[in-house]
Amino acid sequence: MAPDEKKVYILDTNILLHEPLAIYSFDEHDVLIPMTVLEELDNIKDRRSDISRDARAAIRALDEVFKNTSPEEITAGVPLPSTDLEGNRGHISIFADHEIKGELAHVPGSEADNKIINAALHLQKEKAPTKVVLVTKDINMRLKAKGAGLRHVEDYRTDQLVDDIRYLAKGYQEVEGRLWDKVGKVESETQGRDTVQTIAAGVLENLYTNEYILDDSHEFAGRVLSHGDKEVKLLDLGFDRLMAQHAWGISPKNIYQGLALHALMDPSLDLVMLTGPAGSGKTLLAMAAALELVIERGLYDKVIVTRNTPEIAESIGFLPGTEEEKMLPWLAAITDTLEVLHGSDAHPSGSLQYIMDKANIQFKSVNFMRGRSIQNAIVLIDESQNLTASQLKTILTRCGEGTKMICSGNLAQIDSNYLSPVTSGLTYIVERFKDFPGSANVYLDGVVRSRLASFAEENL
Numbered sequence: 001m002a003p004d005e006k007k008v009y010i011l012d013t014n015i016l017l018h019e020p021l022a023i024y025s026f027d028e029h030d031v032l033i034p035m036t037v038l039e040e041l042d043n044i045k046d047r048r049s050d051i052s053r054d055a056r057a058a059i060r061a062l063d064e065v066f067k068n069t070s071p072e073e074i075t076a077g078v079p080l081p082s083t084d085l086e087g088n089r090g091h092i093s094i095f096a097d098h099e100i101k102g103e104l105a106h107v108p109g110s111e112a113d114n115k116i117i118n119a120a121l122h123l124q125k126e127k128a129p130t131k132v133v134l135v136t137k138d139i140n141m142r143l144k145a146k147g148a149g150l151r152h153v154e155d156y157r158t159d160q161l162v163d164d165i166r167y168l169a170k171g172y173q174e175v176e177g178r179l180w181d182k183v184g185k186v187e188s189e190t191q192g193r194d195t196v197q198t199i200a201a202g203v204l205e206n207l208y209t210n211e212y213i214l215d216d217s218h219e220f221a222g223r224v225l226s227h228g229d230k231e232v233k234l235l236d237l238g239f240d241r242l243m244a245q246h247a248w249g250i251s252p253k254n255i256y257q258g259l260a261l262h263a264l265m266d267p268s269l270d271l272v273m274l275t276g277p278a279g280s281g282k283t284l285l286a287m288a289a290a291l292e293l294v295i296e297r298g299l300y301d302k303v304i305v306t307r308n309t310p311e312i313a314e315s316i317g318f319l320p321g322t323e324e325e326k327m328l329p330w331l332a333a334i335t336d337t338l339e340v341l342h343g344s345d346a347h348p349s350g351s352l353q354y355i356m357d358k359a360n361i362q363f364k365s366v367n368f369m370r371g372r373s374i375q376n377a378i379v380l381i382d383e384s385q386n387l388t389a390s391q392l393k394t395i396l397t398r399c400g401e402g403t404k405m406i407c408s409g410n411l412a413q414i415d416s417n418y419l420s421p422v423t424s425g426l427t428y429i430v431e432r433f434k435d436f437p438g439s440a441n442v443y444l445d446g447v448v449r450s451r452l453a454s455f456a457e458e459n460l
Helices: 013-018 034-046 050-066 071-076 112-126 139-148 239-242 256-264 282-296 323-341 348-358 389-396 423-431 451-460
Strands: 009-012 030-034 092-097 129-137 172-175 187-191 194-200 212-217 221-227 230-237 271-275 300-309 360-365 376-382 402-409 438-444
Touching: 009 013, 009 034, 009 112, 009 402, 013 034, 030 112, 034 050, 050 271, 071 092, 112 129, 112 139, 212 256, 212 423, 221 256, 230 323, 239 256, 256 271, 256 282, 256 438, 271 282, 271 423, 282 300, 282 348, 282 376, 282 402, 323 348, 376 389, 389 402, 389 423, 402 423
Parallel strands: 009 030, 009 129, 030 092, 172 212, 271 402, 271 438, 300 360, 300 376, 376 402
Antiparallel strands: 187 194, 194 230, 212 221, 221 230
């Protein structure tokens, strides 16, 4: 490649923690790892936290590349495996950024971020006209690097599937007017209690499997069973039937909750993703459906509830009790929901404990889900907007036969320093699974918690 086409990507520590195999994601361009990054990985790998596993995985990946090389080769650059059909490949090297001191250092201070920025500024000058790019998920570091004079600073976007959260799939398509006014020939077929409508392709655009279809007239509500070049098969659900659903005494308050409850109660769907603002009913519907499916219908044996714990509490060891007791503070939303579902009972506290035992509700930390194989259970991942794509992959791959996964989250309430709505693991799986026959996604539009919550969501 010509020097003006070749790029050198300098990776920050958080990139390797976010994706331990990120070194293979830069095609034919070169990758450079500052020595400071290796020191940070070394300090993290022995922590008793989930992130330490990613640090060790990144170190093993680097060791695999450099294990049979000399110090001179490591400094000059070792070829990476080819990433395209033409055999083009970049190189990876380690840069001793500790040598950049005194007058060579553009950004004063001994902080790790400053050392990495100084290395990038030094290489920008040394390797011109080759483009040197610092890749970091730390927003403040990107600002500091640009302010110090680094021309090219980027976020890691290899696992980013949408550029704007407004374009994220909602799980349903709303048709203006009456659907049947837009349709010519319709073939209706009865399959047991269900009616399947077959219409010509082209009437509805950009369809994907299990997407719900609504029209303004409230005459038609359905779900896409299949779509092809010639025809589209729709499962006719009907507005009234959706709004008349019940799960553990809960009925939908709007049509979006009706769609969500339909997806939750369908045992043929292995994965249901619920997104939407705070107070839209995500957790309440998920728990009501879980209790109905486990206790009343007996389709599953237990309910496993999990969520990501804040970084300061990743080990959850400082709290007393068993794992379930340790997780209770982080899963208060679930216990609050159970109280709402049984608030009208004569003895709510007794009912709550009885239901938790009857449904075999287990509270687990995401950090301890690795290595498990979950069979015949409903797994509810609450606050999943705070999980990375790799963390969600870890949980999804734990699911065995007869397991239903429910991921709920509000992309406007991300607590992680390194995640944004477009890089959240929830966004990633919504896009990845949107055309998977065994999954459905519903954006719950509208706050039903209270008029105070609704006003706060819209105006704050």
